[in-house]
Ligand SMILES: C[S@@+](CC[C@H](N)C(=O)[O-])C[C@H]1O[C@@H](n2cnc3c(N)ncnc32)[C@H](O)[C@@H]1O
């Protein structure tokens with residue numbers, strides 16, 4: 019995929035150990051193989067995005083296969099629509115879903131995340147893809163370069179997503195539904211509040227072709243209980259009594275519930 023300079027917007031070309039633009043802005047390729055294209059101005063904190071602990075917990079949980087049905091639905095749906103071109107995964111995390119998708123479809127993959135820890139972890143394991151650190155608000159790739167754009171349990175930014183998607187490309191969005199991980203939530207919160215969640219959003223510049231519910235039960239035990247908790251945003255919201263109840267939880271029966279929305283560009 020054609021990367022562009024996050025400073026001046028010119029095309030980046032690969033040198034031996036870096037990417038550089040004609041205006042001599044240069045970005046080193048890290049030892050693990052990823053490139054940091056996040057400028058200081060685009061960083062709103064010292065270490066934006068998911069922390070190392072979250073990334074490692076997500077890797078351990080996903081690698082154990084608990085969410086394999088989600089990966090499979092992504093693959094089946096991409097095959098059904100006959101996706102072609104290059105895959106671009108926004109908020110790719112440690113790369114579990116998009117690496118499987120790319121392998122199953124035999125398509126090139128580029129993944130980006132604002133968390134350096136996430137792309138470092140993705141690059142260390144999935145060597146066939148291109149991984150970089152960047153913000154979804156300024157995606158450093160050329161216009162219309164993605165045949166399939168994905169944002170899985172991550173954010174959607176309509177204008178940038180529209181710009182980078184090829185005219186005949188598709189956008190796959192996975193959103194957690196309201197009943198996602200109710201078992202975990204009922205342990206960690208004293209009370210559960212009903213919060214309306216729009217899992218079939220309208221996105222300016224896109225037409226929604228299909229919304230596929232994905233819902234399945236699973237069971238975790240031992241340290242996977244903590245891994246599941248640590249990979250969710252609940253890690254920032256838990257109180258003392260919730261943390262105590264969680265620490266005592268040895269096994270957990272829960273339900274994963276999310277929606278895969280398929281959009282095309284209009
Ligand atoms: C819930 S995780 C999902 C990760 C991965 N897609 C998965 O499903 O395993 C959300 C990810 O979005 C990333 N993220 C948050 N804000 C971002 C931004 N502005 N640009 C790019 N990535 C961002 C986080 O660092 C995190 O890795």
Ligand SMILES: [Zn+2]
Nearest residue numbers: 023026039043
């Ligand atoms: Zn430049």
